[in-house]
Amino acid sequence: MSATRKIEVKEVESFMRRKLCKKLQRDLRELRIVKEGDLECCTYYHLRRFLSDDPRWKVLARRHWRVSGKHRYTDLIIFLDHTPCIAIELKWRRKKISRKDLKSLKSALKELKVHKAYFITTVIPDASEYKRSQKEICEIPVGLDFSEDNYERWREEKRKFTKALKM
Numbered sequence: 001m002s003a004t005r006k007i008e009v010k011e012v013e014s015f016m017r018r019k020l021c022k023k024l025q026r027d028l029r030e031l032r033i034v035k036e037g038d039l040e041c042c043t044y045y046h047l048r049r050f051l052s053d054d055p056r057w058k059v060l061a062r063r064h065w066r067v068s069g070k071h072r073y074t075d076l077i078i079f080l081d082h083t084p085c086i087a088i089e090l091k092w093r094r095k096k097i098s099r100k101d102l103k104s105l106k107s108a109l110k111e112l113k114v115h116k117a118y119f120i121t122t123v124i125p126d127a128s129e130y131k132r133s134q135k136e137i138c139e140i141p142v143g144l145d146f147s148e149d150n151y152e153r154w155r156e157e158k159r160k161f162t163k164a165l166k167m
Contacts, residue, residue: 007054009085009115012078015050016086016118017138024142028122029154034161036092039122040075043090047078056081072107077114084112094121096131097139105137125151 127143
């Protein structure tokens, strides 16, 4: 039996800030992401692959929890052993974090005592359009960052997928 590699929290955070954004941008450019559900699936996939060497880590989707009689919801929670460690909220085409998402992530920091909270959003066409607003929440905008011509071609290809889904 081969020994498993221990992945530390700092490595996960570094992956989230540096590599995950690039992987999601590639998925977006290659039309693996055309709506929010695809963003959730691709993020889950990349996190699971990265964490697969260390069985102590688990990625769970669509987590609900109760706080003071109120229900809270986060798209993904990453657990280290059985402890919530990282909360992630994912959004399609947002140029800033909403009050509701901010409240959910702040609640995860305070009530679940996660180590870090992330807001990941696609900003089309360009990530530079994103307005950062928080210091305690790590905001990760993912844009196509294409030239005008490439962006128009991408839009046409995306339309073919979304049109087929509406039938």
